[in-house]
Amino acid sequence: MLEDKHNIKAWFYLAPAMVLLIIFTFYPIFNAFFLAFLRDFNYLQGTWEGFTFFENFGFVFRNPNFRDALTNTLIITFVSVPIAVIIALLVSVWLNSIVKFRGVFQTIFFLPYVTNAIAIGMAFAFLFNRNFGLVNTMLGWIGFSPINWVGLRATWGMAMIAFLVFTTWSSLAFRIMVFLSGLQNIDKQYYDAARVDSTRRYRIFRRITVPLLSPMIFYITITSFIGSFKTYTEVIGMFGERLGPPGNDRAMITMVALVYDALDRSGVTGALSEAAAAAIVLFGITLFFTLVNMQVSKKRVHY
Amino acid sequence: MAMSTQVVYGDEKQNRRKVILRQTILYTLLALFAIFVIIPFYWMIMTAIKEEADVFVSPPILWVNPLNWQFSNFALALERAPFARFMYNTVIVSMISTVGTIITTVFAAFAFARLNFVGRDILFMALIATMMIPGEMFVITNFLTVVELGWIREQTFTTALLAMTIPFMTSIFYIFFLRQTFKQIPNELYYAAKVDGTKDLQYLWKIMVPIAMPTIITITILNAMGTWNAYIWPRLVTQREEFRLVSNGLRNAFDDALGVTAYNEQMAAALLVTLPLLFVFLTLKKYIIRGVSRSGIKG
Amino acid sequence: MEIRLNNLTKIFQSKKQEETIAVNQLDVTIPSGKLIGLLGPSGCGKSTTLYMISGLLKPTEGSIFFGDDDVTTVPPEERGIGLVFQNYALYPHMTVRQNILFPLENLKVPKAEALQQAQDIANLVGIGELMDRKPAQLSGGQQQRVAIARALVKKPRVLLLDEPLSNLDARLRLQTREEIKRIQRETGITTLFVTHDQEEAMSISDEIVVMKDGLMQQKGSPQGVYDDPINEFTARFLGTPPINMFDGEIKGGKIHLNGASIGESDLEDRKVRIGIRPEGFKVLKTGSLRVEVEFVETIGRDTTLIIKNPVEEGKTFRAIVEADQKIQPGKGISLSVKPHKMFLFDAATGERI
Known part of the structure; x- marks a missing residue:
């Protein structure tokens, strides 16, 4: 009786979620590929001129912003992810090895997780303000002259540094939370055993903590990569919809911005196909790096 | 010696x-x-x-x-843009989408955790696989869909709410998360209820949901926080200023074309948007950390 | 290496400031090169004692000596001990070889030498062919040996084992305890192990230390403690089936159990608790103790009689007799008691008289 298949009943329970998922998740995935191969699609009139394989991808690659978007996205990913993962790992290990004030530190460290990207992005923009911001003030204490991070005609390099500080700051909380819970799941006996065997602290960290935490590190790295490739709201938070310092508009454009740029021109012939093509390119890049990541981690992750 | x-x-x-x-x-x-x-x-x-x-x-x-x-400064910030209205919108949207999400995910998670049906495992794997696909793949078509559904043109508050909530009324991640919790409830409870003649639906609401309450609370908080932070989709589908959500209002109200920003008012507004989140976090920290660390462990 | 515990005390403090005395003024000297069982029911403080010797727990009071060295405040990593944890604590991500090499790497032993030592110790404990496996691919008994090898490889002054057999099934347990005995003999390292299983402790220890409620009860050779228990607790704790206890009295130089005189004593008249080992009975026509047999279990050489307790209504006691005596259940028989298998305890304090 209990092993019976309850097909009809099961579908009744699944129906609400499945209807929504089919309309707003599965169908859009297929449709994105469909749109990306339409020639001169105009959605206002509902017309198109047959199919094309490369034309819409050509639009994406020839978009004057494409190279900037790709460069920015890759820099943001390959700089901020490793730095943030390492810092989070260290901080969570430190946090896990103290007793007093642990709760206080923990609460403070988790705060960035619950902030609004727009609000905190604006706060960071003002932190990096050339004349009135705290960052230049503090740098002044150690002898630096004020730097134009995000102000009028700030350079791409400075804006990028400021932005990386911001994204790293805001992404650490989640990683620390995950690492900390992972550390707390490691049996204390391994550390007792290591201690009896006179293991030095650094060796305990490298030979015991990191391997036993490797599934968590792997998970965080993958999700961080995926999340990082999708960076967009944070750019708006810090730089507004011009996506760059004033006078250097779109300097901080990202891959996702290409999708929304095209979507904003939705009435224009071919724009939606370009958006779909851009989304597929983004998906392709994400998938590629995820697979590379999995391949690299295969040998190093202990389950 | x-x-x-x-x-x-x-x-x-x-x-x-x-x-x-x-x-x-x-x-x-x-x-x-x-x-x-x-x-x-x-x-x-x-x-x-x-x-x-x-x-x-x-x-x-x-x-x-x-x-x-x-x-x-807070009063001045609130005058800059209809923040009270934005917050009201945000609360409404997050309530609707959260209630909807809970209902759909509870049902679906129950089916995946307890019922035996053809293709269950394949379907579940397919759902998990879609979690890897970036949301931008969906956005384009979803935008067209809500246009088709008539929720964009000559927009009223109702259609704006529909456009902002319906596409997000379920979540594969939450289904997955809740299914894990449901699976931990011992089979014996289900069998005992069956023997006592309890209907599945009754069992779900009277026994499973109360037991899984901590997880459901976690989902509620995470979902509400998501709405509070939502920027891109509401901006895309709202046609009138007064239908927008806090994040949109916050970014646009202080973007001074001349480059002179009233930073104190801007930060006052940012603080107003941030405070409710911090308040929720400090009071319900346990549930949030639980949800996040779970997602890590199962990931 | 002789281990000396002086007045060793451990008091745990709960969050509500309630104090629990886990180990209470323990004075024990553990002779060098012997296998010692630390025995007692759960919660008696035996594991706490072991962990204090390892240095992972700090004593509240008292001191610990390894030979002439006072190691009380020496951290575990500098004590030169090998510790085998109850669930082995093998590093799951390392192979057997890596696990065994780990302590040597900490000591910066040259690679080639370390490999040789690891292989030697692995051969000694009988896992020489399993060096490239991961702990998850080993049986419980094999994991146990790896844990012992890892503890031994750095040539510790003292080897400590926490409930070494408790995670093994019955058959493996028998085999492993012989193995521990053999390894200890071959290495000659002073070895202390903790167990709650008296049979386990009795079968392999050179000496046992019986503990209860943080206090040492008795120390001696297993047979010595069995044959000469200091109080009712040790008498009851050692031996399967356990010792039979009766309320009785001494009257006029005779020991009386339910009116029957079962032995002689030169003590003055008083109420006593009488403990008689199951093997302490003899079925004799002339026996003074008349009892009724309820069940008879014959297993091989021995027959166990389950006999109605003449003192307490509804209770039974056990006697083990030779199997060639034909005894029917439900029948009355006469028993006599072997004097050296009978112990008298103070009815109030439980101390041996």
């Missing part, structure tokens, strides 16, 4: 010194990191309570005497 005792004593002293040194370094590092985390909040608060003239002073004023705190 006396010699060896002394050597050991020396060892202990050295050890204690080492331990104290280590602890000092550890706490210093943690304190420095805590300062790094707090600075943006501190700067946001300080700026939000400064007089406008004090904002534009170089080098900046680092601490404002509590007697001079300018609470009027």
Whole structure:
């Protein structure tokens, strides 16, 4: 009786979620590929001129912003992810090895997780303000002259540094939370055993903590990569919809911005196909790096 | 004998010194990191309570005497844009989408956790696989869909709400999360209920849902936080200023074309948007951390 | 290496400031090169004692000596001990070889030498061919040996084992305890192990230390403690089936159990608790103790009689007799008692008289 298949009943329970998922998740995935191969699609009139394989991808690659978007996205990913993962790992290990004030530190460290990207992005923009911001003030204490991070005609390099500080700051909380819970799941006996065997602290960290935490590190790295490739709201938070310092508009454009740029021109012939093509390119890049990541981690992750 | 005792004593002293040194370094590092985390909040608060003239002073004023705190900045910020309306919209949207999400995910998670049906495992794997696909793949078509559904043109508040909530009324991640919780409820409970003649639906609401309440609370909080932070989709589908959500209002109200921003008001508004989140976090920390660390472990 | 515990005390403090005395003023000397079982029911403080010797727990009071060295405040990593944890604590991500090499790497032993030592110790404990496996691919008994090898490889002054057999099934347990005995003999390392299983402790220890409620009860050779228990607790704790206890009295130089005189004593008249080992009975026509047999279990050489307790209504006691005596259940028989298998205890304090 209990092993019976309850097909009809099961579908009744699944129906609400499945209807929504089919309309707003599965169908859009297929449709994105469909749109990306339409020639001169105009959605206002509902017309198109047959199919094309490369034309819409050509639009994406020839978009004057494409190279900037790709460069920015890759820099943001390959700089901020490793730095943030390492810092989070260290901080969570430190946090896990103290007793007093642990709760206080923990609460403070988790705060960035619950902030609004727009609000905190604006706060960071003002932190990096050339004349009135705290960052230049503090740098002044150690002898630096004020730097134009995000102000009028700030350079791409400075804006990028400021932005990386911001994204790293805001992404650490989640990683620390995950690492900390992972550390707390490691049996204390391994550390007792290591201690009896006179293991030095650094060796305990490298030979015991990191391997036993490797599934968590792997998970965080993958999700961080995926999340990082999708960076967009944070750019708006810090730089507004011009996506760059004033006078250097779109300097901080990202891959996702290409999708929304095209979507904003939705009435224009071919724009939606370009958006779909851009989304597929983004998906392709994400998938590629995820697979590379999995391949690299295969040998190093202990389950 | 006396010699060896002394050597050991020396060892202990050295050890204690080492331990104290280590602890000092550890706490210093943690304190420095805590300062790094707090600075943006501190700067946001300080700026939000400064007089406008004090904002534009170089080098900046680092601490404002509590007697001079300018609470009027909050009032001014609220006048800049209909923030009260945005917050109202945000609360409504997050309530609707959360209730909807809970209902759909509870049903679906029950089916995946307890019922036996053809293709269950394949379907579940397919759902998990879609979690990897970036949301931008869906956005384009979803935008077209809500246009087709007539929720964009000649938009009313109702259609704006529909456009903002319906596409997000379920979540594969939450289904997955809740299914894990449901699976931990022992089979015997289900069998016992069956023997007593309990219907599945009754069992789900009377037994499983109460047991899984902590997870459901976690989902509620995460979902509400998501709505509070939503920027892109609401901006895309709302046609009128007054239908937008807080994040949209916040970004646009202070984007001064001339490059002169009233930073104190901007930060006051940012603080208004941030405070409810911090409040929720500090009161329901347990549930949030639970949800996040679970997602890590199962990931 | 002789281990000496002086006045060793451990008091745990709960969050509500309630104090629990886990180990209470323990004075024990553990002779060098012997296998010692630390025995007692759960919660008696035996594991706490072991962990204090390892240095992972700090004593509240008292001191610990390894030979002439006072190691009380020496951290575990400098004590030169090998510790085998109850669930082995093998590093799951390392192979057997890596696990065994780990302590040597900490001591910066040259690679080639370390490999040789690891292989030697692995051969000694009988896992020489399993060096490239991961702990998850081993049986419980094999994991146990790896844990012992890892503890032994750095040639510790003292080897400590926490409930070494408790995670093994019955058959493996028998085999492993012989193995531990053999390894200890071959290495000659002073070895202390903790167990709650008296049979286990009795079968392999050179000496046992019986503990209860943080206090040492008795120390001696297993047979010595069995044959000469200091109080009712040790008498009851050692031996399967357990010792039979009766309320009785001494009257006029005779020991009386339910009116029957079962032995002689030169003590003055008083109430006593009488403990008689199951093998302490003889079925004799002339026996003074008349009892009724309820069940008879014959297993091989021995027959166990389950006999109605003449003192307490509804209770039974056990006697083990030779199997060639034909005894029917439900029948009355006469028993006599072997004097050296009978112990008298103070009815109030439980101390041996």
